[in-house]
Amino acid sequence: xxxxxxxxxxxxxxxxxxxxxxxxxxxxxxxxxxxxxxxxxxxxxxxxxxxxxxxxxxxxxxxxxxxxxxxxxxxxxxxxxxxxxxxxxxxxxxxxxxxxxxxxxxxxxxxxxxxxxxxxxxxxxxxxxxxxxxxxxxxxxxxxxxxxxxxxxxxxxxxxxxxxxxxxxxxxxxxxxxxxxxxxxxxxxxxxxxxxxxxxxxxxxxxxxxxxxxxxxxxxxxxxxxxxxxxxxxxxxxxxxxxxxxxxxxxxxxxxxxxxxxxxxxxxxxxxxxxxxxxxxxxxxxxxxxxxxxxxxxxxxxxxxxxxxxxxxxxxxxxxxxxxxxxxxxxxxxxxxxxxxxxxxxxxxxxxxxxxxxxxxxxxxxxxxxxxxxxxxxxxxxxxxxxxxxxxxxxxxxx
Numbered sequence: 001x002x003x004x005x006x007x008x009x010x011x012x013x014x015x016x017x018x019x020x021x022x023x024x025x026x027x028x029x030x031x032x033x034x035x036x037x038x039x040x041x042x043x044x045x046x047x048x049x050x051x052x053x054x055x056x057x058x059x060x061x062x063x064x065x066x067x068x069x070x071x072x073x074x075x076x077x078x079x080x081x082x083x084x085x086x087x088x089x090x091x092x093x094x095x096x097x098x099x100x101x102x103x104x105x106x107x108x109x110x111x112x113x114x115x116x117x118x119x120x121x122x123x124x125x126x127x128x129x130x131x132x133x134x135x136x137x138x139x140x141x142x143x144x145x146x147x148x149x150x151x152x153x154x155x156x157x158x159x160x161x162x163x164x165x166x167x168x169x170x171x172x173x174x175x176x177x178x179x180x181x182x183x184x185x186x187x188x189x190x191x192x193x194x195x196x197x198x199x200x201x202x203x204x205x206x207x208x209x210x211x212x213x214x215x216x217x218x219x220x221x222x223x224x225x226x227x228x229x230x231x232x233x234x235x236x237x238x239x240x241x242x243x244x245x246x247x248x249x250x251x252x253x254x255x256x257x258x259x260x261x262x263x264x265x266x267x268x269x270x271x272x273x274x275x276x277x278x279x280x281x282x283x284x285x286x287x288x289x290x291x292x293x294x295x296x297x298x299x300x301x302x303x304x305x306x307x308x309x310x311x312x313x314x315x316x317x318x319x320x321x322x323x324x325x326x327x328x329x330x331x332x333x334x335x336x337x338x339x340x341x342x343x344x345x346x347x348x349x350x351x352x353x354x355x356x357x358x359x360x361x362x363x364x365x366x367x368x369x370x371x372x373x374x375x376x377x378x379x380x381x382x383x384x385x386x387x388x389x390x391x392x393x394x395x396x397x398x399x
Contacts, residue, residue, distance in 0.1 A: 063090065066085075066088050066090055067085070067090055068107070069084070070084045070085040070088070070090055070091075071106075071107040071108055074108060074109075074112055074116075075108065075109040075112050076112075078112045078113075078115055078116035079116070079119075081112075082098060082116070085101075095123065095126040095127040095129075095130045096130050098127050098130075099127050099128075099130035099131040099133070099134060100134065102116065102117065102127070102131055102153075103131055103134045103152065105152065105153075110152075110153045110154040110248035111153075111154040111156075111248075113152070113153040113154070114153040114154045114155055114156045114161075114165075115156055115161075117131055117153060117165060118156045118158065118160075118161025118162070118164060118165055119161070120160065120161075120164070125164065128164065128165065128168050129168055131152075132149075132168045132169060132171075132172045133172065135148060135149060135152070135172060136176065137149075137172060137173050137176040137177060138176040138177065139177070140176075140177075141232075141235065141236065141239070142173065142187070142190060142191065142194065142236060143194060143236050143239040143240060144239075145169075145173050145176075146169075146191060146194060146195070146245070147245060147246070149169050150245055150246075150247065151246055151247075151248060153248070154247065154248045155247075157288075157289060157309070166188055166191055166192065167184070167188060169188075169191065170184040170185075170187035170188040170191060171184050173187050173191075174187050181223060181228075182223050182224035182226070183224055185222075185224075185389055185392060186222050186223045186224065186228075188389055189219070189222045189389050189390055190219060190222060190228070190236075192389075193215070193218060193219055194236060194240060195245075196210075197210055197215055197237065197240050198240050198244055198245050201240060201241055201244070202244040203338075204350065212233075212234055212237045212238075215233060215237050216230055216233045216234070216237075219233060221390075222390060262285045262286055262287040263286045263287055263372050263375070263376055264284075264285075264286045264368070264369065264372040265283070265284060265285045265286065266283070266284060266365065266369075267281060267282070267283055267284070267361065268281075268282060268284045268293075268358050268359065268360055268361075268369070269281055269282075269321060269358065269359040270282050270284075270293060270356065270357070270358050270359075271321075271356075271357040271358070271359075273351065273352045273353040279320070279321060279359065282294060282295065282303065282304075283295070283296065283297045283299075284358075285302075286369075286372055286373060286376055289307065289308050289309060289376050289377070290305055290306065290307050290308060291305075291306040291308060291327075291373070292304070292305055292306075293306075301342070302342070303341055303342050304339065304340065304341035304342070304351065305339060305340050305341075306327065306337065306339040306351070306356060307338055307339065308327070308373065308376055308377045309338075309377075310329065311327050311328065311329060311337065311377055312327070312328055312329070312330045312377070313325055313326065313327055313328075313370055313373050313374055313377065314326055314328065315366070315370065316357065318357065318359070321359035322359065322363075323359055323360040323361070323362060323363055323365070323366040324357060324358065324359045324360075324366075325357075325358055325360070325366060325369065325370050326355045326356065326357050326358070327355065327356040327358070327373070328354070328355040328356075329354075334354060335354065336350075336351070336352060336353065336354055337351060337353050337354065337355070337356065338350075338351075339351035339353065339356075
């Protein structure tokens with residue numbers, strides 16, 4: 001007998017049977033209530049899970065946006081970028097965590113990495129050493145180790161920054177390869193010699209290419225007053241000769257933020273370097289030890305770049321234009337200045353100027369440009385640092 005409704009109770013049931021039926025109905029109601037409660041709880045949990053998932057997703061999306069913003073800020077201003085990431089709990093304020101972030105380098109401009117690592121602030125120096133510790137140089141020869149190291153960032157131009165970074169590299173290399181060199185100074189000097197060899201062999205502006213014999217000769221006495229094995233030096237030479245260093249390009253929007261805060265900018269006339277010498281009006285920007293010139297102020301990329309390293313500047317008289325000055329290489333009037341320019345068809349070619357003659361609109365502007373360019377001109381730091389280091393190494397043996 002199936003009872004569908006409570007009204008279906010037969011009239012002929014005994015009191016005992018009626019009580020039993022009532023108990024069954026009560027348990028049924030309780031069971032249905034329990035089932036409903038379970039359904040409600042399941043629905044509530046499902047909603048919570050769904051809500052939690054969407055919240056986590058939103059959090060992850062927000063975090064990823066902030067990380068991307070932090071990387072952009074870093075590429076524009078490394079210190080501000082790091083500060084932003086720390087303040088938003090995206091990076092721990094430890095030299096190890098920051099070093100790991102720079103070492104991974106995802107979305108980071110390698111020029112900005114080099115600038116940050118080269119700073120002389122005590123914390124930055126700790127980050128530099130933590131960064132170098134992340135490199136594994138064990139069982140690599142010096143050229144192989146340098147290839148790995150110099151690809152992880154772009155070496156800055158300032159002598160003091162280069163010195164600190166190469167010092168850290170030499171310490172790490174000797175730590176990973178105990179006994180290869182007598183001291184870290186030896187490793188430091190030889191590393192610079194290899195970098196200069198790379199420039200000599202692969203820079204088209206260098207006409208007098210270093211031979212293996214000259215490379216061996218220039219590294220005599222650097223191993224605590226003794227000589228390094230000739231076979232080692234020959235192998236290093238051949239490695240560089242066969243394959244130049246891969247130097248990271250200035251990635252990201254370098255040119256854009258390079259020109260945000262120039263030392264000086266303005267219209268000048270530049271004498272062309274072709275067969276027919278013509279004066280052309282160009283917008284010049286002086287920044288980061290380079291002179292950039294543009295055809296229009298709205299151009300995103302320069303028509304030419306003149307690195308000022310090792311150049312000199314002087315006033316000159318010109319019969320056709322007033323207020324002239326020249327950029328030139330001292331003591332070498334026939335050498336072409338290291339520079340590049342963009343042709344009308346978009347090709348980037350080397351410059352062919354032995355001097356750059358420029359005319360300013362007024363005598364006052366001429367004086368101001370000369371003063372600013374003189375302040376920006378830098379000397380090649382390698383030779384001075386190497387000379388000091390070699391002197392230190394050679395004196396070790398005498399004492």
